[in-house]
Amino acid sequence: MPEIAGQAAEERAEERAGFAPALPFALVSSGETLVGKGCLGLVAEGDEPLGARVRAHLAASAAFRGPAPDIVVGALPYEPGAPAHLFQPAELSRSAGRACFAAAFPPPALVRPPPARPPHMCIAAEPPLAAYRAAVAEALVRMQASEGAPMGEVLRKIVLSRSLRLSSDRPIDASTLLRALARDAGVTAFCVPLAGAPQTPGRALVGATPELLVARQGTVVTSHPLAGSARRRREASADRAAAQALLASDKDRREHGEVVTAILDQLAPHCVDLGTPVGIGLTATASMWHLGTRITGRLRRTELSAIDLAVLLHPTPAVCGTPRALAARAIAELEGYDRGFYSGAVGWCDGAGDGTWHVALRCAEVAGHEARLYAGAGIVPGSDPVSEGEETSAKFAAMLQALGIDEDGRPLTEDGA
Numbered sequence: 001m002p003e004i005a006g007q008a009a010e011e012r013a014e015e016r017a018g019f020a021p022a023l024p025f026a027l028v029s030s031g032e033t034l035v036g037k038g039c040l041g042l043v044a045e046g047d048e049p050l051g052a053r054v055r056a057h058l059a060a061s062a063a064f065r066g067p068a069p070d071i072v073v074g075a076l077p078y079e080p081g082a083p084a085h086l087f088q089p090a091e092l093s094r095s096a097g098r099a100c101f102a103a104a105f106p107p108p109a110l111v112r113p114p115p116a117r118p119p120h121m122c123i124a125a126e127p128p129l130a131a132y133r134a135a136v137a138e139a140l141v142r143m144q145a146s147e148g149a150p151m152g153e154v155l156r157k158i159v160l161s162r163s164l165r166l167s168s169d170r171p172i173d174a175s176t177l178l179r180a181l182a183r184d185a186g187v188t189a190f191c192v193p194l195a196g197a198p199q200t201p202g203r204a205l206v207g208a209t210p211e212l213l214v215a216r217q218g219t220v221v222t223s224h225p226l227a228g229s230a231r232r233r234r235e236a237s238a239d240r241a242a243a244q245a246l247l248a249s250d251k252d253r254r255e256h257g258e259v260v261t262a263i264l265d266q267l268a269p270h271c272v273d274l275g276t277p278v279g280i281g282l283t284a285t286a287s288m289w290h291l292g293t294r295i296t297g298r299l300r301r302t303e304l305s306a307i308d309l310a311v312l313l314h315p316t317p318a319v320c321g322t323p324r325a326l327a328a329r330a331i332a333e334l335e336g337y338d339r340g341f342y343s344g345a346v347g348w349c350d351g352a353g354d355g356t357w358h359v360a361l362r363c364a365e366v367a368g369h370e371a372r373l374y375a376g377a378g379i380v381p382g383s384d385p386v387s388e389g390e391e392t393s394a395k396f397a398a399m400l401q402a403l404g405i406d407e408d409g410r411p412l413t414e415d416g417a
């Protein structure tokens with residue numbers, strides 16, 4: 001599978017030049033669905049801030065192209081300096097609820113007959129679970145060692161991820177995955193067609209995120225950070241108990257507090273009426289409980305677009321840690337791989353500066369017969385390496401279920417076991 005970082009500039013330029021999305025861009029949620037087809041042009045790479053390049057792209061398009069969707073869609077990478085993948089779709093549809101989703105992604109029975117046998121898939125954990133646990137243990141050692149350091153140098157949180165590399169004897173269909181993921185009313189399912197080598201058409205980032213990085217509508221700014229997690233249980237009373245234990249957990253509240261404080265601090269210079277009207281609460285997906293806090297404010301200056309805000313906030317301590325620079329360094333050393341677009345952001349920004357950016361979680365990069373899945377967990381003093389490993393397994397469940405396999409690549413039975 002093509003890697004994003006480390007990729008030669010010429011190779012990337014060639015892939016970008018040939019970018020002709022085989023799939024629509026889609027953000028699907030019970031609140032709103034947005035589907036963008038085709039591509040009128042990619043937002044240029046360059047040294048200018050991303051928000052300025054987006055504005056320049058849309059202004060030039062309005063001047064030279066005439067009527068065209070006044071919007072860019074795409075993905076921001078985890079690594080703040082790495083190239084973003086943003087493009088202007090040729091056609092755009094939006095609907096309240098999921099109405100425009102079914103039209104863009106018709107059920108497979110209408111497209112082709114179902115396969116006679118399920119595909120055969122192999123999975124390799126990268127890093128292996130034992131190595132992930134060791135990395136968590138090392139993160140805890142580093143946090144403890146920093147305890148006596150001056151304020152600002154004490155490591156309070158590091159988010160560590162791991163990945164599963166999957167190969168199938170059939171091409172992996174991103175549309176099928178998206179349809180399966182979109183059944184969960186607690187997530188925003190997404191599909192971002194990516195540029196790729198000609199031999200891997202259909203390369204895409206596909207996922208189901210529960211976390212809103214930032215939305216801007218007029219002057220109103222909203223964010224809904226999540227951190228602190230528990231696996232959902234099949235049996236109702238056990239599930240309720242898991243949620244209540246999460247809400248009461250000091251470790252998870254600290255993990256969560258880091259994210260809320262960081263976002264409030266970043267937004268404070270730019271907003272009035274900034275606050276957390278409801279306070280900390282529970283958010284549910286089909287497979288996970290999370291601690292979540294809705295943050296709202298009103299912009300002081302309307303020049304700040306949704307993409308400016310996303311760049312300002314990213315990476316939050318939901319995907320990186322605190323202090324940001326120290327956590328980012330620890331992640332680079334302890335994870336040892338490039339996250340690509342995982343834990344970056346997916347979304348859109350229009351010519352008025354409005355837009356929505358979701359944290360790119362519970363996702364996989366799919367290309368041809370291969371997919372790479374990612375999941376991470378926030379580590380704070382008091383975290384346990386085995387539990388954090390289990391948490392990442394729980395977070396893989398949504399994507400693995402959509403693929404129809406378990407973490408060892410075995411086909412799931414009818415009841416999803």
Ligand SMILES: C=C(O[C@H]1C=CC=C(C(=O)O)[C@@H]1O)C(=O)O
Nearest residue numbers: 226227228229318375376377378
């Ligand atoms: C980094 C991930 O989740 C983040 C978002 C919600 C809860 C998290 C947690 O409890 O650790 C993570 O901060 C992921 O799903 O890969």
